[in-house]
Amino acid sequence: xxxxxxxxxxxxxxxxxxxxxxxxxxxxxxxxxxxxxxxxxxxxxxxxxxxxxxxxxxxxxxxxxxxxxxxxxxxxxxxxxxxxxxxxxxxxxxxxxxxxxxxxxxxxxxxxxxxxxxxxxxxxxxxxxxxxxxxxxxxxxxxxxxxxxxxxxxxxxxxxxxxxxxxxxxxxxxxxxxxxxxxxxxxxxxxxxxxxxxxxxxxxxxxxxxxxxxxxxxxxxxxxxxxxxxxxxxxxxxxxxxxxxxxxxxxxxxxxxxxxxxxxxxxxxxxxxxxxxxxxxxxxxxxxxxxxxxxxxxxxxxxxxxxxxxxxxxxxxxxxxxxxxxxxxxxxxxxxxxxxxxxxxxxxxxxxxxxxxxxxxxxxxxxxxxxxxxxxxxxxxxxxxxxxxxxxxxxxxxxxxxxxxxxxxxxxxxxxxxxxxxxxxxxxxxxxxxxxxxxxxxxxxxxxxxxxxxxxxxxxxxxxxxxxxxxxxxxxxxxxxxxxxxxxxxxxxxxxxxxxxxxxxxxxxxxxxxxxxxxxxxxxxxxxxxxxxxxxxxxxxxxxxxxxxxxxxxxxxxxxxxxxxxxxxxxxxxxxxxxxxxxxxxxxxxxx
Numbered sequence: 001x002x003x004x005x006x007x008x009x010x011x012x013x014x015x016x017x018x019x020x021x022x023x024x025x026x027x028x029x030x031x032x033x034x035x036x037x038x039x040x041x042x043x044x045x046x047x048x049x050x051x052x053x054x055x056x057x058x059x060x061x062x063x064x065x066x067x068x069x070x071x072x073x074x075x076x077x078x079x080x081x082x083x084x085x086x087x088x089x090x091x092x093x094x095x096x097x098x099x100x101x102x103x104x105x106x107x108x109x110x111x112x113x114x115x116x117x118x119x120x121x122x123x124x125x126x127x128x129x130x131x132x133x134x135x136x137x138x139x140x141x142x143x144x145x146x147x148x149x150x151x152x153x154x155x156x157x158x159x160x161x162x163x164x165x166x167x168x169x170x171x172x173x174x175x176x177x178x179x180x181x182x183x184x185x186x187x188x189x190x191x192x193x194x195x196x197x198x199x200x201x202x203x204x205x206x207x208x209x210x211x212x213x214x215x216x217x218x219x220x221x222x223x224x225x226x227x228x229x230x231x232x233x234x235x236x237x238x239x240x241x242x243x244x245x246x247x248x249x250x251x252x253x254x255x256x257x258x259x260x261x262x263x264x265x266x267x268x269x270x271x272x273x274x275x276x277x278x279x280x281x282x283x284x285x286x287x288x289x290x291x292x293x294x295x296x297x298x299x300x301x302x303x304x305x306x307x308x309x310x311x312x313x314x315x316x317x318x319x320x321x322x323x324x325x326x327x328x329x330x331x332x333x334x335x336x337x338x339x340x341x342x343x344x345x346x347x348x349x350x351x352x353x354x355x356x357x358x359x360x361x362x363x364x365x366x367x368x369x370x371x372x373x374x375x376x377x378x379x380x381x382x383x384x385x386x387x388x389x390x391x392x393x394x395x396x397x398x399x400x401x402x403x404x405x406x407x408x409x410x411x412x413x414x415x416x417x418x419x420x421x422x423x424x425x426x427x428x429x430x431x432x433x434x435x436x437x438x439x440x441x442x443x444x445x446x447x448x449x450x451x452x453x454x455x456x457x458x459x460x461x462x463x464x465x466x467x468x469x470x471x472x473x474x475x476x477x478x479x480x481x482x483x484x485x486x487x488x489x490x491x492x493x494x495x496x497x498x499x500x501x502x503x504x505x506x507x508x509x510x511x512x513x514x515x516x517x518x519x520x521x522x523x524x525x526x527x528x529x530x531x532x533x534x535x536x537x538x539x540x541x542x543x544x545x546x547x548x549x550x551x552x553x554x555x556x557x558x559x560x561x562x563x564x565x566x567x568x569x570x571x572x573x574x575x576x577x578x579x580x581x582x583x584x585x586x587x588x589x590x591x592x
Contacts, residue, residue: 034076046280117199129307332359333488333519340389364533413495417478443484
């Protein structure tokens with residue numbers, strides 16, 4: 001089993017640059033044009049000063065040329081800023097879309113190896129940092145061209161004046177190299193601390209009810225904010241690096257300027273250069289030692305590189321493979337598991353599961369918390385590929401089906417469903433295809449959601465964000481979404497746990513109405529759910545302890561013990577997290 005994605009540079013600057021080559025070429029030309037205008041200005045200014053000093057008529061052509069160069073430099077810089085901002089936004093959107101698509105297409109077990117908070121940070125802030133690299137690199141041309149061109153200009157004016165500047169060049173190079181390395185290290189550590197805070201905050205929000213019930217809010221507050229000290233330390237490191245670079249440059253650059261002007265003054269006194277040459281030399285020296293733009297670009301590139309490294313594991317996630325097969329047309333959904341085993345971090349979550357579920361029947365999956373029920377549900381619908389064995393739907397291996405086609409055939413409902421879509425109707429209609437308004441309302445009736453939806457301010461058009469939904473109402477919307485997208489296999493992973501007894505009874509009747517044309521797999525914690533199923537799968541520590549009808553298994557006292565916590569009124573038990581042991585996201589604080 002591969003838990004680590006292959007190495008690669010899918011988020012590299014070159015690949016991003018190929019997405020918008022015209023815009024980046026325009027940015028490069030604007031940056032280069034601005035730099036060339038800035039380099040031409042000292043020469044034009046020096047020539048104009050010489051003509052003014054000579055006492056002749058006013059050099060209008062020279063003055064106009066200087067004004068034109070100033071306007072050109074300003075115009076090119078403004079255009080570069082506009083093009084750079086727009087291109088960065090486009091590249092960020094593209095990188096976010098591509099990264100999210102990779103995560104969604106990959107096997108959930110591997111995608112969930114990254115904690116939720118860290119994953120959110122990578123898909124938002126990190127993508128923005130990484131996507132700015134091509135624009136920063138294109139704009140950095142000016143940062144390199146200016147000092148290089150300024151040194152060339154000094155050499156053309158006077159070799160001795162240029163030599164005075166070049167004496168400090170090794171110190172400037174060492175300063176830039178140290179700055180870049182330290183900025184990259186501090187930026188990477190800062191991003192890691194941010195990711196830890198985001199992960200802990202997400203955990204606390206997911207388990208808000210548990211924290212409130214246990215009255216541990218103050219402790220969770222301290223736990224979430226504990227990394228702030230480390231974050232502040234890394235932030236201070238970053239500003240210390242900037243401060244030292246600024247302080248060292250503030251000491252070094254004026255000394256270099258003073259040295260250049262001193263040598264230029266001596267050369268002026270000997271008649272080797274003129275007044276205009278000295279003016280031009282001072283301007284070129286100022287451009288050569290003005291490394292502020294270059295240090296800013298190097299710092300931005302270092303942050304982009306650190307962000308790109310955090311995105312590589314996501315961009316190199318392998319999608320779920322398929323061999324180009326297709327399910328048997330119009331089959332009832334016969335589900336087969338042959339020697340299925342799942343291992344995570346050296347622990348066997350499922351071992352040697354052999355099972356056949358006839359098409360159109362119902363299967364209740366029971367067992368204690370951690371017995372592998374949710375792992376089985378994930379494998380049965382190919383949210384998770386087994387490490388050993390094969391899963392077949394109507395005789396076709398699931399890894400041989402095209403993923404989009406498979407999703408049309410398998411409907412899922414979870415204990416804590418996500419509710420995408422702006423309105424309640426959009427949420428129910430969301431799926432492999434957009435369900436019609438008629439199908440949405442029929443599905444809501446089957447899930448017993450139409451009653452509370454009718455009481456919302458705008459009915460089915462009520463924004464989900466404005467709908468005060470309880471846990472049971474959220475579950476019913478998730479069930480309605482599954483009912484609105486009927487396939488040959490429906491899997492309910494603890495999706496009835498928050499329903500009251502009467503509502504659950506009606507939902508089970510709606511499920512029973514699909515008998516003969518849809519196979520139903522129900523992770524069950526209630527006695528009534530197991531008793532109503534055509535067949536029961538009893539799991540214990542990832543192994544099949546028994547299969548058969550509920551009344552046949554009831555004679556085993558260990559089987560009866562599973563339902564011991566099931567209250568007579570049918571109140572839901574607390575089975576643990578939906579993902580149970582098969583995610584590597586760490587401990588959960590949520591409650592069911």
